[in-house]
Every structure is written in C-alpha cells, then in structure tokens.
Amino acid sequence: MRGGILGDERVPVVVLAELRARDRLAISLLSAGPVDRDGGHQPRTTLTAGSAIQDMVGTVLVVKDADLVFERMDDTPASAPVIEVRGLTKRFSPTVLAVDDLSFTVERGQVVGMLGPNGAGKTTTLRMLVGLVRATAGECFIFGERVRPGLPALSRVGTLIEGAAFVPHLRGITNLRIWWESGGASWDEAAVDEALAVAGLGDAIHRKVKTYSHGMRQRLGIARALLARPDALILDEPTTGLDPQEIREVRRLISRLAAEGVTILLSSHLLSEVEQTCSHVVVMDRGRLVSAGPTADLVRSTNASVYLEVDDHAAAARVLASIRGVGAIHHEVTGLTIDIDGVPRSEIVAALVRAGIGVETVQARRQLEDAFLGLVGEEHTR
Amino acid sequence: MIAALRSEWTKTLRRPRTYVALAFVAFIPAVVALALWLNPPDLGDADRFFYTATQTGLLFPAAMLDIMSRLVLVVVVALFAGDAIAGEANTGNLRYMLLRPVARARLLAAKLVITVVLTIAAAVFLTGTATLAGGLAFGFEPLELEIFFEDQSVTNLLGHIGMATAYVSWTLASVVAFAFMISTMTDSPAAAAGAGVGLGVTSQILNEIESLGGIRDLLPTRYIDAWRGLFWSNRVPDDMWSGLIQPIPWVVLFLAVAWVWFQRKDVLA
Numbered sequence: 001m002r003g004g005i006l007g008d009e010r011v012p013v014v015v016l017a018e019l020r021a022r023d024r025l026a027i028s029l030l031s032a033g034p035v036d037r038d039g040g041h042q043p044r045t046t047l048t049a050g051s052a053i054q055d056m057v058g059t060v061l062v063v064k065d066a067d068l069v070f071e072r073m074d075d076t077p078a079s080a081p082v083i084e085v086r087g088l089t090k091r092f093s094p095t096v097l098a099v100d101d102l103s104f105t106v107e108r109g110q111v112v113g114m115l116g117p118n119g120a121g122k123t124t125t126l127r128m129l130v131g132l133v134r135a136t137a138g139e140c141f142i143f144g145e146r147v148r149p150g151l152p153a154l155s156r157v158g159t160l161i162e163g164a165a166f167v168p169h170l171r172g173i174t175n176l177r178i179w180w181e182s183g184g185a186s187w188d189e190a191a192v193d194e195a196l197a198v199a200g201l202g203d204a205i206h207r208k209v210k211t212y213s214h215g216m217r218q219r220l221g222i223a224r225a226l227l228a229r230p231d232a233l234i235l236d237e238p239t240t241g242l243d244p245q246e247i248r249e250v251r252r253l254i255s256r257l258a259a260e261g262v263t264i265l266l267s268s269h270l271l272s273e274v275e276q277t278c279s280h281v282v283v284m285d286r287g288r289l290v291s292a293g294p295t296a297d298l299v300r301s302t303n304a305s306v307y308l309e310v311d312d313h314a315a316a317a318r319v320l321a322s323i324r325g326v327g328a329i330h331h332e333v334t335g336l337t338i339d340i341d342g343v344p345r346s347e348i349v350a351a352l353v354r355a356g357i358g359v360e361t362v363q364a365r366r367q368l369e370d371a372f373l374g375l376v377g378e379e380h381t382r
Numbered sequence: 383m384i385a386a387l388r389s390e391w392t393k394t395l396r397r398p399r400t401y402v403a404l405a406f407v408a409f410i411p412a413v414v415a416l417a418l419w420l421n422p423p424d425l426g427d428a429d430r431f432f433y434t435a436t437q438t439g440l441l442f443p444a445a446m447l448d449i450m451s452r453l454v455l456v457v458v459v460a461l462f463a464g465d466a467i468a469g470e471a472n473t474g475n476l477r478y479m480l481l482r483p484v485a486r487a488r489l490l491a492a493k494l495v496i497t498v499v500l501t502i503a504a505a506v507f508l509t510g511t512a513t514l515a516g517g518l519a520f521g522f523e524p525l526e527l528e529i530f531f532e533d534q535s536v537t538n539l540l541g542h543i544g545m546a547t548a549y550v551s552w553t554l555a556s557v558v559a560f561a562f563m564i565s566t567m568t569d570s571p572a573a574a575a576g577a578g579v580g581l582g583v584t585s586q587i588l589n590e591i592e593s594l595g596g597i598r599d600l601l602p603t604r605y606i607d608a609w610r611g612l613f614w615s616n617r618v619p620d621d622m623w624s625g626l627i628q629p630i631p632w633v634v635l636f637l638a639v640a641w642v643w644f645q646r647k648d649v650l651a
Contacts, residue, residue: 073418086622092648111453111634127477130481132480133649133650134646147523149480149486150480150483150486152483153482154481154482155482155483159481159482162477165474165478166478167473167475168473169397170392174392176397178389178393179478179479180482181389182386182390182479182482183385183484184384184386184483184484224478373487
C-alpha cells in the first residue's frame with residue numbers, strides 16, 4: 001500500500017490493512033459497487049467516488065466488486081527526512097546567540113524529543129523550523145523543502161508553539177474555523193470531528209475562548225494542530241499547564257498518532273515525558289547540540305541506577321557488592337538503590353535469587369534524567 | 383488574500399470593541415444635538431458652526447466634524463490601526479495565523495483593508511449620526527444665512543457632508559498608516575495606537591506655530607481642517623486639493639516600512 005500508484009485494477013475483494021492518512025491516498029470508485037468499512041467499533045460506511053482515505057484511518061477496509069484507482073498524492077520522496085536542520089544559527093544581538101550551529105534530522109515515523117534546560121534555544125529552533133524566525137545562518141528543511149514564511153508544506157505540519165493562543169472574543173469552534181479558512185482551505189476538508197474529539201471540550205467548544213482555562217486552551221491548540229491531518233507535528237512543551245489526567249491523555253494521543261505514522265518533534269523539559277513517548281532524543285544546551293540519537297542509546301550510554309525492594313536488605317547489599325559493575329549502594333526506607341555500569345538488570349536479579357533473597361520490585365530509576373544531567377552538566381563545567 | 387480577508391472580517395464583526403468604538407463615535411453627536419435642542423445657543427455666545435447648526439440641522443455634521451476630527455477621530459482610528467498586527471501579537475495568535483500557508487504580505491494586506499474600512503466607518507458613523515440627529519433636532523433645511531455663509535441647497539449640503547466625510551477619512555490616512563506601521567513592530571496595541579495619536583497631535587501642535595513657515599507644509603495633518611471651506615464658500619477650497627496630495631508620501635513611506643518590516647520580522651510573540 002505504501003509504495004505508490006497501484007493504478008487501475010479490477011479487484012473483487014481487497015483488504016487494505018494499516019491505512020494511514022498520511023499516505024494521502026484517494027480512492028475513486030469507477031463503478032459504483034458497495035464498499036464496506038469494517039473498523040470494529042466503526043459503523044459500516046458506503047464510500048462514494050472521490051472519498052478520501054483519510055476518513056478510514058486505523059480501520060481495515062474491505063472492498064468488494066469495485067474498480068479502484070489509488071493515487072499517491074503525497075509525492076515527497078520517501079527518502080527525504082521530514083525535518084532537517086543544518087548548521088542552524090540564530091543571533092538576536094551581538095551578545096545573544098540563541099542557537100549555535102545546530103544540526104539534526106527527524107526521519108519519517110520518528111518521535112523525537114527535544115530536551116534542554118530553559119534558555120537552551122529549543123523554542124527559537126522550533127520557530128525557525130516553521131518560518132516564524134529567520135535564521136542568521138544555516139538552513140532548515142521540511143519535507144525536503146527549504147523553510148520560508150508561508151511555505152505550502154507548512155500546512156502539512158501541525159504546530160503548537162509556546163502555548164496555544166486564540167482570538168479571545170471568538171468561540172472555540174469559530175477560532176478553529178477562521179484559522180483554517182484563512183489559508184484558503186474549505187472547512188469541509190478539515191478533520192473537524194477528530195480534532196474536536198481530541199479537544200474533548202464538549203459544549204464548551206461553543207463558548208468564547210476567553211472563558212477557557214489554560215488546559216482547555218492547550219487542548220484546543222492541539223486540536224487545531226490536527227485539523228490538517230498533518231504528516232508531522234511540532235509540539236513545544238505540549239503538556240505545560242495540563243493536569244495529570246490531561247497529560248496522560250496527551251501522551252496517549254502522541255503515541256496513537258505516532259502509531260498512525262505521524263512524525264513528531266516535541267520539546268520538553270519533562271524528562272519522563274520524553275522517555276515515555278519519544279523514540280529519539282535531541283539534547284540542546286545554550287544553543288548547541290549536545291547529543292542526538294535513539295532514546296535507548298542515550299540511556300544505555302550512561303550509568304543507570306536501579307531501585308530494588310528485597311526481603312533482606314543487609315544480605316542483598318552483600319551479594320550486590322560482589323557483582324562486577326555494581327557501584328554505590330544506597331539504602332532507602334523501603335529498598336535499595338544501586339548504580340550499575342553495563343550489568344543487565346536480569347543478571348542482578350538472578351544473583352540475588354541464587355543467594356536466596358526474595359526480590360519484590362526492580363525499577364529503573366531516573367535513567368534519562370541522569371543521562372541528561374550528565375550531558376548538560378559536562379557542558380556547563382567546560 | 384480573499385480567504386485571509388474573510389477570516390479577518392469575521393474577527394472584526396464579532397468583536398465587541400468594534401461596536402463600542404463606533405457607538406462612541408455616534409453617541410457624541412446624538413448627545414450634543416440633544417443638548418443644543420434643549421438649550422439653543424444665542425448668536426453671541428456660540429461657535430458659528432454650532433449657532434448655524436441650530437438654524438439647519440444639515441450644518442450640524444460640520445460642527446461635529448470640527449470638534450471631533452482633530453482628536454476623537456484620531457484616537458479612534460489610531461486604536462483600530464494600532465491593533466491590527468500588535469493586537470494579534472499581544473494574544474500570541476499572530477504566530478498561529480502565520481502558520482497557515484498565507485504569505486505575510488497577504489496577511490498584512492488583509493489587515494490593512496480591515497483598518498481602512500474601520501477608519502471610513504468611524505467617519506461615516508460620526509457624520510451619519512450627526513446628520514440624522516441634527517436634522518431631527520433642527521430640521522433638514524437649506525442654508526440661508528448670508529451673515530456667515532453662502533446659501534446652500536439641501537442637496538448641496540448633503541453632498542458637502544459626504545465630501546467632508548471622505549476628506550476627513552483621508553486626512554487621517556497618515557495617522558492610520560503610522561499606527562499601522564508601529565503595529566508591525568511592537569507586541570503592544572496600546573503603544574502602536576499611542577504612536578498614531580502622538581503623530582496626529584504633534585503634527586497639529588506644530589501646525590499652530592506659524593513661524594515654522596514652509597516646514598508646516600510637510601506636516602502630515604497640515605490640511606486636516608481644509609474641508610471647512612465647503613460650508614463657508616459653497617465651492618471646493620484649494621487647500622482641499624493640497625490636502626488630497628500632501629499626505630501621499632507619508633502614507634506610502636509608512637506602509638512601505640510596515641511591509642518591509644513585517645516581511646523580515648522575527649515573530650517572537
């Protein structure tokens with residue numbers, strides 16, 4: 001399915017699995033046969049000629065007795081990175097260098113977390129990526145196209161930068177609509193139902209935005225970013241100001257979108273957020289790139305710590321001290337925290353069990369945080 | 383641009399402030415007309431515009447323009463123009479507007495069209511209400527008072543009210559363009575509006591200093607009052623022709639700077 005034009009084909013029965021909106025495929029039914037859509041909880045739908053495949057994301061499509069034409073509308077070469085940043089530099093004044101020779105790429109399907117302390121240049125980088133701020137030097141590309149203000153490819157990117165903002169005196173729904181239509185697109189083309197489901201505002205969508213809480217605005221902002229059924233999302237601290245319930249929902253949403261094939265670049269100062277949701281990490285500090293790569297690599301490259309709950313602390317400590325690669329052992333109220341260097345957790349548990357010690361809990365502790373502080377800390381002492 | 387303009391138009395029409403400002407502009411003539419009707423001025427103690435306005439209501443719009451065009455209208459249109467871009471930057475919405483596939487120039491043009499429409503609307507609301515209120519209070523009579531003014535028929539007076547309204551709108555163009563320009567540079571709509579008012583007021587103060595001589599001809603609001611001749615002399619005064627041409631370089635300059643600035647602006651709000 002993800003290969004390109006299949007062309008005219010007489011298909012008595014076709015089962016299309018893994019439909020992805022981001023493929024931007026269109027189906028035209030040359031002869032009007034019935035088309036069933038079987039998505040489990042989804043109602044059966046009869047498609048008409050010209051129906052967009054986007055309506056069927058995440059469902060399995062069963063087509064019977066129909067001539068189909070599949071057209072790949074997304075003609076971006078599959079090899080082009082979704083986001084590419086090369087030598088990006090932003091100098092706001094002779095003394096303020098916000099971003100300094102930054103390079104990284106975000107490949108299709110990745111979920112990349114941008115980490116860095118406040119003032120590291122994360123937001124400035126994201127603003128340059130979407131054409132809001134001009135780079136002093138270097139370039140950035142989105143879907144292989146060099147970024148400039150008003151670039152059409154930007155409409156394929158859903159964006160949330162430094163908090164959601166709206167026209168306060170307009171209703172939530174009106175805000176979405178006039179924003180969408182200002183780009184010359186028809187409201188019918190927008191993924192309104194999907195976006196409103198994400199916003200989860202219920203009847204409040206018909207209230208003026210100035211009556212919204214911060215969390216409601218943020219959710220509406222994420223909904224707005226999804227109106228275009230974007231191929232990529234750029235989210236600047238998407239969970240800031242949300243309550244724990246909302247944060248969990250946003251994380252689930254990010255995971256769901258990633259599973260659908262949406263490429264995501266998000267910035268955060270919440271390490272746990274990045275660790276839970278991101279496949280890759282870009283670490284920045286004082287405008288410079290400190291590290292980039294898969295989250296797992298970054299975590300693996302540092303000394304991790306493990307929290308253990310065992311039935312005999314003293315005996316466990318003796319056993320642990322004899323294992324190569326186990327560093328400092330800290331006694332806590334309910335268990336032990338140990339620093340490990342390259343020893344698999346399974347080996348530690350095996351050693352404890354062999355010694356007859358009951359192991360209740362094994363937890364990796366603050367891995368990314370340690371990695372991050374290690375990286376950024378090193379930079380600061382240089 | 384049409385799409386961007388339609389969105390801007392929706393924002394403007396659904397904004398309470400639009401109506402408050404226009405209602406304010408319309409409210410003053412209504413109140414003044416009522417006050418004059420309850421308490422008609424004597425020939426001796428009244429401004430001649432106001433005295434004659436009680437003889438025919440069709441001079442009342444001229445009297446209101448005379449007292450409102452130099453400050454009240456300047457403030458109102460500067461508020462509209464100053465809000466154009468800075469108002470969006472202030473709420474943070476500007477960055478999201480720029481994320482639609484709309485060229486910045488088009489967005490700026492859409493904002494300018496809205497600002498121009500609001501400026502003209504403010505002048506029209508002013509003289510429109512004044513004509514209605516003045517006519518109801520003092521009659522839609524021709525002007526037949528040779529002491530001060532040449533005679534004018536009702537049609538003539540209505541035509542001159544229309545011309546004066548259009549002319550006053552145009553004399554505000556430099557103030558509007560200046561506030562609009564500052565609006566692209568700041569995140570504070572009040573600062574941009576203040577800059578527009580500042581320009582209008584400063585220009586008028588300098589215009590009072592006759593010893594400045596030829597320098598006064600450069601002032602953007604040099605001919606802001608030239609429309610008054612329409613009601614005194616029954617013909618278009620020469621100053622009005624000057625006033626049509628003289629602000630053009632200012633308006634072009636301010637809008638050109640706004641355009642260049644907005645194209646290159648780093649949107650940090």
